[in-house]
Amino acid sequence: MLRLISATPSPYARKVRIALAEKAIPFELVTEVPWDSTTRTPQHNPLEKLPVLIFEDGSSVYESRYILEVIEARWPVPPLVPAETWERLAARKVEVIADGVCDACVLLFWERHRAPEQQSAEWIARQRRKVDGGLRALAEIAGGREWVVGERFGLADICTGTVLRYLDVRFPEHPWRSQYPNLVALSARLEARPSFAASVPVPQVITDKVV
Numbered sequence: 001m002l003r004l005i006s007a008t009p010s011p012y013a014r015k016v017r018i019a020l021a022e023k024a025i026p027f028e029l030v031t032e033v034p035w036d037s038t039t040r041t042p043q044h045n046p047l048e049k050l051p052v053l054i055f056e057d058g059s060s061v062y063e064s065r066y067i068l069e070v071i072e073a074r075w076p077v078p079p080l081v082p083a084e085t086w087e088r089l090a091a092r093k094v095e096v097i098a099d100g101v102c103d104a105c106v107l108l109f110w111e112r113h114r115a116p117e118q119q120s121a122e123w124i125a126r127q128r129r130k131v132d133g134g135l136r137a138l139a140e141i142a143g144g145r146e147w148v149v150g151e152r153f154g155l156a157d158i159c160t161g162t163v164l165r166y167l168d169v170r171f172p173e174h175p176w177r178s179q180y181p182n183l184v185a186l187s188a189r190l191e192a193r194p195s196f197a198a199s200v201p202v203p204q205v206i207t208d209k210v211v
């Protein structure tokens with residue numbers, strides 16, 4: 001059985017969970033806290049990050065964008081990436097922006113875990129700018145259309161939907177819902193899909209000291 005090492009809040013892992021569900025690929029979900037000493041993630045990824053997709057033969061792939069590329073190559077139907085080159089590149093650009101917003105949220109999350117006197121206001125402001133700029137770009141790309149890129153559900157919607165719901169977990173005070181009504185409507189449509197409903201992100205308890 002295919003196994004996916006995941007974490008309850010992870011937007012990167014959620015992209016993979018949604019893609020596998022949309023393609024009706026059965027898998028075992030292995031939920032971990034990658035910062036805890038008990039994690040098995042480093043056994044499958046030298047970069048010690050999840051998600052990690054582990055095949056029946058024990059081989060593993062990691063880095064969510066790469067995992068999604070492998071899934072698309074291995075199980076091409078239904079396609080989640082547009083066939084047309086420039087639409088495909090547009091979807092990949094949305095993934096770059098959405099992942100970048102998630103990366104900034106992760107850095108913000110850990111900076112806020114430091115003792116108050118150790119937190120850098122400049123560093124927090126820098127990450128906040130990346131979140132704001134990325135969301136603005138996603139709102140512009142999405143516009144008022146049904147799907148973020150092209151004429152059907154796909155990678156760009158998975159990436160945009162996962163970053164929006166991730167903000168509720170790591171950056172709940174962010175005012176994106178009042179700033180971008182089009183993203184609110186898109187998020188509601190996407191979260192109604194069974195693949196999204198089965199993978200709603202929730203915070204986790206981190207027991208080890210990380211920073």
Ligand SMILES: N[C@@H](CCC(=O)N[C@@H](CS(=O)(=O)O)C(=O)NCC(=O)O)C(=O)O
Nearest residue numbers: 007010011012034048049050051063064
């Ligand atoms: N670029 C990576 C980022 C993955 C990532 O940052 N994963 C976090 C967990 S979560 O933030 O997604 O919940 C992790 O494993 N962090 C452990 C570490 O950084 O050592 C991807 O897209 O897969």
